[in-house]
Structures are given as C-alpha cells and as structure tokens.
Amino acid sequence: MQIFGVDIGGSGIKGAPVDLEKGDLAQERCKVLTPHPATPDGVADGVKQVVDHFGWTGPVGLTFPGVVTGGATVRTAANVDKSWIDTDARTLFGGRLGGLPVTVVNDADAAGVAEMQFGAGRGRSGTVILLTFGTGIGSALFVDGALVPNTELGHLELGGHDAEKRASSKAKEDGELTWEHWARRVQKYLAHVEMLFSPEAFIIGGGVSRKADKFLHFIEGIKAEIVPAQLQNNAGIVGAAMRAAQTQP
Numbered sequence: 001m002q003i004f005g006v007d008i009g010g011s012g013i014k015g016a017p018v019d020l021e022k023g024d025l026a027q028e029r030c031k032v033l034t035p036h037p038a039t040p041d042g043v044a045d046g047v048k049q050v051v052d053h054f055g056w057t058g059p060v061g062l063t064f065p066g067v068v069t070g071g072a073t074v075r076t077a078a079n080v081d082k083s084w085i086d087t088d089a090r091t092l093f094g095g096r097l098g099g100l101p102v103t104v105v106n107d108a109d110a111a112g113v114a115e116m117q118f119g120a121g122r123g124r125s126g127t128v129i130l131l132t133f134g135t136g137i138g139s140a141l142f143v144d145g146a147l148v149p150n151t152e153l154g155h156l157e158l159g160g161h162d163a164e165k166r167a168s169s170k171a172k173e174d175g176e177l178t179w180e181h182w183a184r185r186v187q188k189y190l191a192h193v194e195m196l197f198s199p200e201a202f203i204i205g206g207g208v209s210r211k212a213d214k215f216l217h218f219i220e221g222i223k224a225e226i227v228p229a230q231l232q233n234n235a236g237i238v239g240a241a242m243r244a245a246q247t248q249p
C-alpha cells in the first residue's frame with residue numbers, strides 16, 4: 001500500500017509516495033522551497049505543487065513543525081509564521097488538494113514513528129525518546145512502541161533558557177560553537193530529559209544524525225543508550241504517510 005508523505009520544513013517542502021511495507025519512498029522525492037514568510041496559504045501552494053508533481057489522488061500525510069492535535073489543528077508555531085496558530089491545517093490542505101483525505105502530525109512525532117518501525121528504534125520496548133536537532137528541538141516519546149504525541153521536550157527550561165535556543169543545531173551555528181562545546185549543552189539537556197523520563201534509549205535525529213561521529217563521544221554520564229537515527233532525510237516523509245495510514249477509516 002502507498003500513501004503520499006509530505007515533510008514541511010523551514011527551508012523545503014519535500015514529498016513522495018511512500019511504500020508502507022518497506023518504509024521507504026516509492027519514487028524519488030520532489031522538493032520545493034518553503035516560502036518566506038511561511039504563511040498557511042504560501043505553504044499550502046507549495047504542498048499542492050509537490051503533490052501535483054506526481055499526479056497523486058490518494059490520502060496524504062503531512063508533518064508540521066509545531067503541536068498538531070487531532071491530525072488537523074495547529075496549536076503552536078515556535079519557528080514558523082504565527083498565523084498558523086489555531087489553523088485547521090487538515091481543511092486548508094485538503095481544500096487546496098481538491099478534497100484529498102489529509103492527516104497532519106508533528107514533525108518529530110512523524111520521524112519517531114518511522115524510526116521505531118524501520119530505523120534505530122526497531123524492536124525497542126520500554127520508554128524510547130527520539131529528539132530531532134535542527135532549527136528547534138523536536139521530541140517523540142514512545143512507551144512500548146506507542147507514541148505519546150506532542151511532547152514538545154525541546155521547550156523544557158534549561159539553565160533559564162528555552163532548551164532549543166541553547167542546544168539545537170541552529171544554536172550551534174548561530175553561536176559558532178565547536179562540536180565539543182555544543183555536545184556539552186546537548187549532554188546537559190539529555191541529563192535533564194533523563195531525570196524526567198529515565199528512557200531506555202535516546203534516538204538522535206535531524207541533520208546531525210549523519211554527523212554522530214563528530215559529537216556523540218563527547219556526551220558522558222547518560223545512562224540511556226544514545227543512538228543516531230537511521231532514516232535521516234526521509235524519516236518525516238515516511239512517518240507522515242504511516243500516521244495517515246493509521247488514521248484512515
């Protein structure tokens with residue numbers, strides 16, 4: 001079975017039909033640039049372009065970088081245009097796509113669902129937390145394989161700051177931090193999350209998962225196993241399609 005997955009990110013809107021048995025893209029993905037400002041209307045146009053590229057007419061799953069409730073309603077927009085807050089994204093995208101059935105989910109939750117089934121989380125039980133390090137920090141919490149959605153652990157307070165402002169990849173770039181310096185901040189952050197949830201494992205996702213050899217060895221004193229994500233660029237697309245499949249009638 002195939003469902004179309006779309007990953008809406010700060011720089012690009014990427015999508016492709018997803019083969020749900022393989023957990024992989026069924027065709028090469030299409031990417032358009034995210035408009036700036038990334039308003040609901042502008043992003044919906046980009047999504048339409050990506051879906052139309054394949055002439056797709058079936059169900060579509062989309063990620064969004066904020067809290068999304070009920071597969072539909074955007075509740076927060078930390079790093080995107082504030083006009084998203086309280087937007088019914090299911091109705092917006094569904095309308096723009098000519099009435100196709102649409103499910104919208106948090107981006108980290110989508111990546112987590114894909115990793116748990118097809119990547120670094122395969123076969124893991126107990127409490128597992130995927131953290132994505134990018135413009136912000138996204139989180140996906142699993143208990144015996146079941147997702148607890150919208151956990152937003154990137155916004156925990158760390159040393160008086162919003163954690164993602166200190167320990168995201170963007171914070172590393174903006175502050176021109178060395179890998180070691182940044183890894184120490186990530187270590188403090190992981191220690192805090194570990195104190196709250198005592199997970200069996202942390203899965204480290206986002207662009208930095210490809211560079212795990214540059215920083216994981218600097219992280220000490222965490223009891224949970226720390227493993228890099230495996231699906232990398234496509235985790236969001238695959239996970240969005242998987243969530244859409246789980247919510248089809």
Ligand code: BGC
Nearest residue numbers: 065066067078108136137138
């Ligand atoms: C948002 C999360 C999102 C994360 C990664 C955070 O700022 O609040 O919802 O998952 O960024 O995009």
